[in-house]
Amino acid sequence: MQIAAHTGLQTPGARKYPASALLRSSAKLGWSTISAELRSHPVSETPLTVPRHTEICLVVIGNENGLIKRNGAGQCQLTVPTTGAIYLSPIGVGDKIAITAPIPQAMHLYLPAELFDRLKDAFNLPVAPAQSIRYLAGVYDEVIQQVGCSILSELKDETAAGRMYVETASLTLAARLLQKYCDGGTRESSESTAHTLDHIRLRRVLDYIDANFHNDITLENLAGIAGYSAFHFARKFTLAMGIPPHRYLRCLRLKNAMAELAAGKLPLVEIALNAQFSSQASFTRAFHRATGMTPKEYRCRRH
Secondary structure: OOOOOOOOOOOOHHHHOOOOEEEEEOOOOOOOOOEEEEEEEOOEEOOOEOOOOEEEEEEEEOOOOOOEEEEEOOEEEEEOOOOOOEEEEOOOOOEEEEEOOOEEEEEEEEEOHHHHHHHHHHHOOOOOHHHHEOOEEEEOOHHHHHHHHHHHHHHHOOOOOHHHHHHHHHHHHHHHHHHHOEOOOOOOOOOOOOOOOOHHHHHHHHHHHHHHOOOOOOHHHHHHHHOOOHHHHHHHHHHHHOOOHHHHHHHHHHHHHHHHHHHOOOOHHHHHHHOOOOOHHHHHHHHHHHHOOOHHHHHHHOO
């Protein structure tokens, strides 16, 4: 089955990520079963888009001081874009994304529906397998990471057999998604709830943080909500979110500070206190580490 002409699949990232910088693209490499982009994302919000391909986003160089908020498939996902984190966006599921701190490098892989149909025909899979991929954020998968990095290597330095390898690798990626991240009765995540927070407890903790981040929140508060000791809660939260609770809370407060700066109604010292910083100076240092700008510079750019 031929999926596209040998001119290669088009890369759709410019429409979905208009504020990002395109570092590398497969647009002229003749890849017919996958397209790929390496992008650098600034602090930004994407427009609502409905993808025509299944998208795998692999964070190549992340930023532990930031957050990614995704709204799609009836979910609001809040995660930290650490290096190695993976985001899945199925065909036909519209979403909007807010990025609170720069992400230096993210690899975006786009798999067309025809690729999944090839597997469906060969292995008698359920109808419309591409539409059964789950909308997931911040997962870690060694198989996808290794394949993604090898495709990135071809993107940076094309070899004589590169197109043959990449098109074989695209089938591996599609098969992995159907094996592990499909709603059709496939295997669940390899990390068991014995080691990570289950979804209900994690959602309870995140909802509490979201409603109370202006106040003083202790590790003991959060551990009590989750029903664990402080030690075990900190370990389980870190496994689930990729960063410790205190750093997650700091990121959320900085995200709210960005909104207050953009609104332009509060003085900087009050915004700093709202974010639980002891002084405007300490707030400015933390804000600059996270965004590359001072609070004043950020406010000026948003007006």
